[in-house]
Amino acid sequence: MKWASGVFAIAWMMRMRAIKNRERLRETRADNLEVYKSKIKILKSTWKRIKNSRRVVVHIPSLGYTEDIRAQMYNFHVEQNNQIARICSISDPNVDVIYVSPITVTDEAKQYYQKLLSLKKAIDSGNMNDITDMNTRITFVVPEVISHFGVSTTTIPHKKNLCLSSMLRYSPNALQRIQRLIKGRDAYIVPGMVHVDDLEVARILDIPILGSEPQVAQLYSTKSGAKRIFENAGVSMPPGDYDIYSSDQMHETISQLIINNLDIKRWLFKFNSSVSSNGIAYCDITKHLTCYSHVMKEKARYGKEWCHKWAHESSFHQVFSEIPRILRQHACPLNRILYPNWESFKVAFLNEGGIIEAYPRAESVTVLQADMMIEPDGHTQLLCIGDQISESSAFKPWGISVPQSSIDSDYVNSVCQKVAASCQSRNIIGHLSLTMVTFISEETVRSFVSFLQSIGNHVIIIKER
Template structure:
């Protein structure tokens, strides 16, 4: 703290500023601070008094006005103030503001057109008053003049006091970066000047404006050129980086693709080599102990798999492959596409007892009890990694190293082979990883001949009767031409079917009735006018063909309908898929009563011919040198009204293990019976009532009839757990009698959704089996449904179909009784 005769200076904290209070002899408080040009120091001085020392930390001192002194005292006071100012300037090494004389005004003066009159009285008074600090003020004044000249300001009124404050309010570096706002703030008419300075283009009206404009234009042009060149360089650099990265990725992809192709080629060669060994040892394998690895994979294309709901449940519908353990030489490793609950494991544990004599079993897991029963259920760990990808089971198993290691351990030292589902390229990878053969065709062959067009080629090569039609249609013109040609040659067909090559289960089928075609009746009249020999001549068919070609496009657009509207809402959507994937045009059997049959065959690796259910169904064996394994053939049989003989058409071919075959395995396991292909009967051994302990080998054999349904769907089934559902069925008498080998058996697929089940009913005659099946559907539907609930189900449709079949059976029996001659 510094004190003097006029007063004392003491620190006084105020906010974030260091404030000093100077008390004079009369007790007046004088205030100063460190902030720039904001806080003021009130300085009162009487004649003859001297200014004491001030704190060197004070940054700004602004004066207060006092009445003007007399002329005699003004010079003396001026000298004393100059001494005090010089003393403060010498103390302030940072060019900080200095205190002003208290007996002067703000010293205004004018600058006209950027030029100051050095002889003006107001300017001379200002210069004389601040001569001690003029060296710092003159730089600010010169900068202000240059600013006013550059912007052609006509008149500026300067406040001398503000100019001094501004010149001492900046450090030594202010001259190199003078703010325009700071310079304008020293003017009394600063608003007018600032508006003029801020006007666009004003700089080019002042001193050196032409040069400034030229420089500005050149700089803008150079900047534009430089930026354009820079952006071009950046684009080229980005393009070069993108091209190099793309080339690098393409090279890597090419290398990976070649490696994958080489690996798949090795896997295919290994498959063929193991298939030859399997064919050579097939008879020995069939008669000895063996392990069958069942992988019910649906290796459809990605687009097909993504469009299927509950894809994992659809793959698990063939869980009844476990029933192949009815052969005592067979052990089954079943790869399950989803995790099964304890309820399903317990159900199949009790169901798959070899002798079928007990209804219960312990609730141990499948792997823990593998020593008790010859089947193991394994779920790949990749199921948890790809829950929403709808990947086929072979692909999931390929990426499940722990499950593959477990299977290798289980089949070590045993004869084993794989039975897959719909063939996929990853089947070869799994077989190569396990080192076992596959009982099935190559994936490429399966994909080629499992289509509708491929099946027709197989049937024609085997000289099997097929519906009139044409396959491999990919364009609309070819569709119209093929349809017109085959319709001309088959006028008796009243409905034509359109089938997408890669679809399955009737999903990709559409139809169109000939009755909507206006020229159909005219075509029939034309044919009836000529004899049978002339009808097949080209000149007779030419007129009908031309008439059909004209009307078919509009006929299809107006009257063609997809069979399943849930898959294809209209003909346009169906036609788009049909032409993209290819398809077949076929005739619907020309009869009111058509029966569809499915025949499951096994093309053995040893080259044995499969047994055929009917000699009239085949003109030759259905086998191919490039195909082996399980084959499913769909047949349509009907009565030809022209010849009054039964005809059989082969309408579809699937090179896969069918759902019907899996249900048949369950039927044979539960009944202990066998299928006699020669008599087309299910022969079941039944114990007599008086001999409960009679062995099955010596039991009398009776015929049984069964109805199988593998795709029963009801959305309300999810409300019941499986044990509750089975208890409900037992309460209504829906169960299987092991002694009589009659009743109902259920197939359970999943523990979470529980919307799909399978059902088998067995009875002494076909009518009884159908009645039992329909009754079970009705009872289950009534128990789990109500009038207020909306459900999705196929129970009603199946029940109606069964009622139609029962009505046909009754009519046939009545007709047989009427036709029977009297005794």
């Protein structure tokens, strides 16, 4: 009995300790959020002075996705380090850069980047005597705990994919080095996908974050969250719906979308928070719809009245009855390793939520990427517009070509300004990436149509001249 009572007592003490630790963690995160808000207010009031004076930009290219998403990502540290082009921001003579690297940077790599960047002024002027020394203006900082968290060097997803901001938080030596470098100087953090640990790092360094608070960033970086921004901005979007969380809702939604858009052949299913093409499946539904010819006859019979929902009733039920079979037999997840069939994809889709949208019915589809920054004072900078370069699929881009040549630049600028205004109304600031789909419409020959597709937080410091 004494042994049993001792076990219960220890279990109770451990449980109470865990409860207190969770409560302490919530209080700490709440305090960090308040510090973030106070710092961002100061940054807004002083931004005009800061952006025109000497300053230090601390780049932390952390991908603070949820743990489940990070666990599915291949070469996670490489994905984070894809943002190394941020160091090009030293092209502004007032900017010194501290780049927090998710991988070890060799001396040879440092020398390469420093020499490459030192050539910019000479290339612009055409005079090789204008080569400048960048050694004192760019500093690479590597969190010392990287080796302790099992950074994966394989092509297999790694369960210990801690984001960079978390690693930096637990690296006191790296934090102290950054503190020494920014002491007495104007400085701020440029994050990647903002994580709660970014707030902790900002509090320790006592500098603001040029980005949204984590909950806002996480919400509007989802596919459904982006759709809300686009709706508010009044920009063109593909036929579709968002916030899909149940099987019945999915089947009802896609059935109604098909009835409303009988000319659309391919439909896409996308996770709310997916990376690359991992959370995408497609299905050419009308191709396998046995009642398609009947529905087309119904549409012709009703004529102009087809726009009313009551005219769809019999057709809707026929389409709805076929949808589960068609998806089960013909839907194709793009990542067959993670989701070998529709059923496995569907379970993950409904667990996370997602969107359904039309794929353009065109032979040639170009994806456009626009990178911009919403400054703390509300001013918007369009940093880069380019056409994505893809592999065999438009869903797997590996780069962009600048400048873009797909659509009128004035139109793209107008769309970006509308989206930026919608983002500002939701307290979103910092760097954003928008992707738009452009294609030649069959109805309006040789004119381009753009569908706004998604929004993200990745930073690309490239200015289109």
